[in-house]
Amino acid sequence: MASAMLKRTRMMAQSLRSYASISVGSDVTVAAPNVSLQKARSWDEGVSSKFSTTPIKDIFKGKNVVIFGLPGAYTGVCSMQHVPSYKNNIDKFKAKGIDSVICVAVNDPYTMNGWAEKLQAKDAIEFYGDFDGSFHKNLDLTIDLSAALLGLRSHRWSAYVVDGNVKVLNVEEAPSDFKVSGGDVILGQI
Numbered sequence: 001m002a003s004a005m006l007k008r009t010r011m012m013a014q015s016l017r018s019y020a021s022i023s024v025g026s027d028v029t030v031a032a033p034n035v036s037l038q039k040a041r042s043w044d045e046g047v048s049s050k051f052s053t054t055p056i057k058d059i060f061k062g063k064n065v066v067i068f069g070l071p072g073a074y075t076g077v078c079s080m081q082h083v084p085s086y087k088n089n090i091d092k093f094k095a096k097g098i099d100s101v102i103c104v105a106v107n108d109p110y111t112m113n114g115w116a117e118k119l120q121a122k123d124a125i126e127f128y129g130d131f132d133g134s135f136h137k138n139l140d141l142t143i144d145l146s147a148a149l150l151g152l153r154s155h156r157w158s159a160y161v162v163d164g165n166v167k168v169l170n171v172e173e174a175p176s177d178f179k180v181s182g183g184d185v186i187l188g189q190i
Helices: 002-016 043-048 056-060 076-087 090-095 109-118 134-138 183-187
Strands: 036-039 064-070 100-105 126-129 142-144 152-154 157-162 165-171
Touching (some): 036 056, 043 109, 064 076, 064 183, 076 090, 076 100, 076 183, 090 183, 100 109, 100 152, 109 126, 157 183, 165 183
Parallel strands (some): 064 100, 100 126
Antiparallel strands (some): 036 126, 064 157, 142 152, 157 165
């Protein structure tokens, strides 16, 4: 049954678009104006920061960033393959002049924090929650995974962004795929 749901989701994703409205050459800060993400943190850190958010422009402007999005914290491919592919290559990204490697998902920042700690990846990768999906909606990178009880989520994707400008964008055909958005792939594209 799960494979039938994923097959149906893949067919729907392919028929609805040829992928994201954001593309190589686009400016992320223009595509997602007035959008902020929530840095992964504990509840107490959220309270003490007065539930602060980080504007997209602060994440990307003047920086070389590798960002990857995934359907959700604690899910199979995300935990077993996607995040480790970046964590295991962090020194190679830094050697190529990458200022930040960022993981973002349609989750709250507290879930992202617990997951990052469980994966022992918080020191290598910056984790952000997109609690209401607004970042992914603005980039047209959402997918409805209600059939898997996940609701509206992020496609699995990766991008190399320089000063807000998308230089490389990779979007998987289905949320269970892990062919083009991994750390090894984008590392070779920088």
